Amino acid sequence: MEPVLRIENLSKSFGGLKAAHDFGLELGPGDIQGIIGPNGAGKTTVFNLITGVYRPDSGRIRLSDHELAGLPSDVITRRGISRTFQNIRLFNRMTVWDNIRTAFHDRSGYGFWEAALGLPRYRNREKRISMESMAFLERFGLADRRNEPADSLPYGEQRRLEIARALATRPRVLLLDEPAAGMNPTEVEELIGLIRGIHRDFELSILLIEHQLPVVMQLCRHVHVMDFGRTIAAGEPLEVTANPLVIKAYLGDEEAG
Amino acid sequence: MLDTVIQQLLNAAQLGAVYALIALGYTMVYGTIRLINFAHGDIFMLGGYIGFLLVTAVSGMPLVVMMPLAMLLTALVGMLIERVAYRRLRNAQRMSLVITALGVGIFLENLVRLLVGPQARQLPAQLPNGVVELFNGVVVTEDKILIIFISLALMVILWLFVHRTLMGTAMRAVADNKDAVQLMGINLNMVIAVTFAIGSALAAAGGIFFGQAYSIDPYMGIDLGWKAFIAAVIGGIGSIEGAVLGSFLLAGVEVLTVAYLSSNMKNGIAFGLLILLLLLRPNGIMGRPELKKV
Structure with missing residues (x-):
């Protein structure tokens, strides 16, 4: 193959x-x-x-x-191609939720003005990204932690978050x-x-x-x-x-x- | 008595709003590329002049057209400066960047002086300047209220942008861990350019308001730029909320010093406050200690 x-x-x-x-x-x-x-x-x-x-x-x-x-x-x-690091590199001060969201950056599918004016496309896309982010967090058992800063997680969960974030870039x-x-x-x-x-x-x-x-x-x-x-x-x-x-x-x- | 106090507080709020519009650019740029952009005060000045030139070129251009246009043009200048002067130095010694920023500032001051002249100018009054009676006999001018209100609205929009959009999330991610950002598929240069654009646009709004309330001249960015920088440091540089808080605090101290003590002591008290606060809280009010990487 x-x-x-x-x-x-x-x-x-x-x-x-x-x-x-x-x-x-x-x-x-x-x-x-x-x-x-x-x-x-x-x-x-x-x-x-x-x-x-x-x-x-x-x-x-x-x-x-x-x-x-x-x-x-x-x-x-x-x-x-996506990766994780030997020394975990999360966005430490950001929440678990925002860490996952960074992976969706290039697929936002809405522009500045659509976001600024809160147009339907912005809201629909954001809703979809939220659903996908949530699915990733649930899959990795991190959903309950979503509002906590990444550096407050125990080591094992930080590893899982880093893997989840890498996977979220598809x-x-x-x-x-x-x-x-x-x-x-x-x-x-x-x-x-x-x-x-x-x-x-x-x-x-x-x-x-x-x-x-x-x-x-x-x-x-x-x-x-x-x-x-x-x-x-x-x-x-x-x-x-x-x-x-x-x-x-x-x-x-x-x-x- | 009450009337004077309210007038002074409104003066403080107006000055604080202008400080905040500038301070946000300092804090955002520092947050993303750890640069104290000493040219930022001059971007504020340039924004005022771009507004001035727009209303001079097309007489009768209303503020609702002039201001967004001036903000857009200033944003483009901010992005251009980052592209031409700063980007190549991003991985160079910090000092090279800071010196470059100082140089860009001096360049902008002299460019405007050369093109438009050194004299102070007044932006044509475009805000309604009637008076509104708040309650029994306490009156305020409409332009002051509008300046405060529009500035606060811009700050709220910024906050929502930074916290509710993916580009805003990317900006925070760059501030948090620049090395990991690109490996999330995020174009680092793009995010930094957007940061400069937004900071410059806000500074332009500040410049236009300042020109409406007072006047503009090629060197206005020096004094105001320093004050806004101090405000950002007091609030905790890198923090958006801190920059706003520090700005209103500094403006409040200044205005009240002038009103009740002496205008000669204004800067002494302002800088004294900075020193005192930094002794007590070296990272500013909202600042968090810099995490050292091992």
Whole structure:
């Protein structure tokens, strides 16, 4: 099947440091793939390149038939790639409700004067956006919290809100950057269930970075292992984690520690 | 006695309204790009002059046409300034932006001086200036009431825009976490341009009202700009409600000082108030402590 997201030869250097070197990936419709690797391996760099936070030195990023490399972040999001962050980036002082609403920005469908004069189109569109926002908050168990500032939520709910907000932009590809960071085993189990549910209900492809191997093992059919900016292995999770190179670069550290 | 007090309070409300129309631009721009836009007082001046030129060019142009038109034109100038002078410096050192803003202000003052001349001018009175009797013998002029009323209406519209529309939500989002905004599919440049447009349009309304109530000259933006900036800081820069509150508070203190103490002490008391308030509340009345990112 034709991949939704195809990345070829993606590279980025900072000074002399090759943060990402020749990264490649094919994400099919409905795929869940993972990127693992030690700290500083270049995983988040790859996400930043895909979402336009950094401009790639070379390489191609294609979403279906559209080339994304070099486009600004907001355009890339509108084309259908959305993400969460390792360190949660919510609009902290805004309410849960307003956080979700930001995702609808480019689909407002009304102009300044229609809003200023309170014309029917403004009111109808706002009503629809409110309904959709509410549906997202309910789906993620945040409806009761909607009037609270985002930074007052407990950590787990902040994670859920960030995922909900990313989904509200209606992505075709969702990038999750260490969604299980800082979670205990019970919370991790819940998160795995949540991601499975999202994958089932929203018809999208997911690419996730994760340190917690259980998450990768249970969710991903295909895993990329990065070390010092390079992909040192790729394949099925079990096969990859048995690869001596991977054990040396990644798992070896943990055993030694 | 009561009559004088009410007159003074209305004077304070009128001055406070003009301060607020300017202060909102300071606070909104600061909120989105953390810039104290020192050219903003001069945008206020420019708004007054654009209004003046419009009524001079088309005599008999009514205020209901002139004011929205002047606000629109000033908004375009505000957007142009942001595009030409500030955008490239957005990620540069803060000081570069501030110096640029000061330079833009001096440029605007001298441009107007060169084109229209340095003398003070009076906007033709376009507001009805009859008097209304409030109650037994207390009369107020209609123009004063209208200036206060229209200004408050503009502030209410702004508040609704910021809190009830997606563009307003995006503006608050930019103020909250600029890094996350674009990843929501929001065009950051567009939101910042809209912020400048709205701030400039409000300042233009202030300039026109000021020209109606007093007079306009190329340097009027310096004094008024500083006062409005102080008002925004007193209220808590970055906060819209704070800017309005600070403006009326500052105007109240000034007008009452002039009326009951001495006009020489006006600025002394105003700046003294700023210092005192900032000692007690470094982030202003409505301001919240800046969150440091780790």
